[in-house]
Amino acid sequence: MLGQCYNIKTDKSELLSDVRSRLWFTYRKKFSPIGGTGPSSDAGWGCMLRCGQMILGQALVCRHLGREWRWVPEGEQPAEYHRILHCFLDRKDSCYSIHQMAQMGVGEGKSVGEWYGPNTVAQVLKKLALFDEWNSLAVYVSMDNTVVIEDIKKQCLQADRESRPGRPCTSGESSEQGCSSRPPACPFSQPHAQSPSRWKPLLLVIPLRMGINSINPVYIQALKECFKMPQSCGVLGGKPNLAYYFIGFIGDELIYLDPHNTQPAVDSESGTLVDDLSYHCQRTPHRMKITSLDPSVALGFFCRSEEDFDSWCNLVQQEILKKRNLRMFELVEKHPSHWPPFVPPTKPEVQTTGAEFIESTDQLFESEEEFEILNV
Template sequence: MFQSLLNLKYSWQQSSKEDINNKELVDAVISILGFSIKNLPSEKKKELIQQMYSRTIWFTYRKNFPQILNSQQTSDAGWGCMLRSGQMIWAQILRVHIRQKKQHSKDYQYKLLCAFADDDDDEHKKLLTNDLKVCLSPYSIQKIETISQIKFSTKPCQWYRPDQVLNAFLQLHQLKPLEGSEDLQISISDNLLYDRLYCEMYGLQMDCEHIINEIKMDKTKEISKICNICQKQQPKSLAIFLLTRIGLEEINKDYLPFLNDLIDLPYFQGIIGGKDDKAYYILGRVNKKLIYLDPHYIQEHINRGNILMLKETFFCKDVKYINEESMSPSIALGFYCQNQMELDKFFTTVEEIKKNYNNDKIFGYINRITPNSIIVGIDENDFLVIQDEDL
């Protein structure tokens, strides 16, 4: 009964959802998963939004899957929306990473969907013994729950925050990366720090004085020309997740212009957040309306054996929009940099965007060097005020 009511509510919301009309699309700023759509007729713009939306992997609530460790739960309905949203943004970054290498096999989409299958034949129990030599579903909901209980002492089947689900993916990826993503690194922080991102891309320690000293001498120097010693390391691609809170109970509208500038970046791969404790995966925007995928629809669980037969359950055709001011203030933004050149361009662009705003209009600490800092107070938005010791 509960599951039927949730699906009924989903269907009602779908029938009464916000939409975009052709008039709004005439001069609209349209950004979706790193792509900018402009200088086209309104009908063509709408068609492209539809195509990109319907090809993005959609994870939803599932039912009747193998029970989750230390619980009797066989469905995540009512509590797993952040887990599903996290699966969506991570699947999108894996998809982009594997495709950009241009070495993927024809069945890469099948393998990608398998990696998130709910029915993992008790593979999650291997996490207890670190025996993951054979693991076909490294990002199943059972494994997310199990690794979270092991590493973070979370209770079974509770609602997750963005940072919790992303750190679970970080742990799982380090244990057993999906084939083709071994050269992908994950960075999770509430700040954007140039030297830290570089070190993470190259697998270096943060005490690399060569990097720090070079940046101090020339803050405009391209990071690719910094350190010959560091160049001996093999760089990886980087999935960057920026955790932030842009308001307390409601969105602080002052942050929205800066947020929209970040959504417009070619490196942008989505936001996990939502509205009223309902997590969504946000793909982009049309002016002030956000395009999102909604996980709050209950479907029968799918195992690796029938994914191809039921592949359509992983894709949604009906584009959904939400007003940006209705979004939850607790969000995580995802970006992808394939190589060092893209990381340089990404950070330089963010620095340029930052110059357009006063400090109280941006979120996250953005700097070339990780500072030696001290906490000097708390502002009116309940954020820590941090000051460099050198100031």
């Protein structure tokens, strides 16, 4: 499970503690209407967006707290933990809220209230991450079933002036004097300092189509290998129109967190502790047969450092590419010459929030329709 191995007979309590510690995002109701006049609940349509929140939440937990961190009900948690939760609260000013994700999806041709696929939600997260200065995360979404090492290193090692820390403007001071008139996207925070040679932590998302109407059995063992990797952040997928967040496997069954549970929205003022009991699933985790998995999925991996990414590349070579005749995806060193040049995405030079850039950032990603017609 997410890079950890458990014996179901002797390690059951440790396994359940690990599952409970994952951030669990579900349907919510009675939040402020999306866009001011839109829905005030995402029940029935937001399950893939919630799964996208979970895979990103896992990356942020690994980034700030580490994979070994465990949640204790009603126990005291690090300040970073509450900062992470604030990023996902159901309010328009939280950087990864259902509001931000739904409105950013309009640029992908998805109306607010429309169901998303794994690739679409990955692309939305990539756009929103550009406006998240505190977490300072690079989100790379592979295209054409191909992960390009050169492009990832270019994105993670780029000098990003936008992510350098800035102090807020004081009374009578203007932004030309070196301060920032725009508050960080997440509360509590000032962005982490960046230098031209520093690796920006990476969330790598690989959208795949592993069959036509059902998963091709030839991919099953490779999928299991992905959950074994220390960099694993889980898998977005499910059944037709039912999205789940998969975190591991037992035998030929997948373990998953289910977002299809409607809970009241949690409201918390900026800078305060979040009532977090509803953000952790304390029931026995769900399981389903791997063969029941819809073939459209997105694999997630978190690489804290360049060495971590290099280690992931070696694992992919050894455990997935060299052992399989039919590969899940390709891992190449150089940017393919027949592809358009790779330009790392950057935040637009305007003082506003991410959701208002729907039109100006359309060029950052291709449509899901293009992804769906790839050859299998």
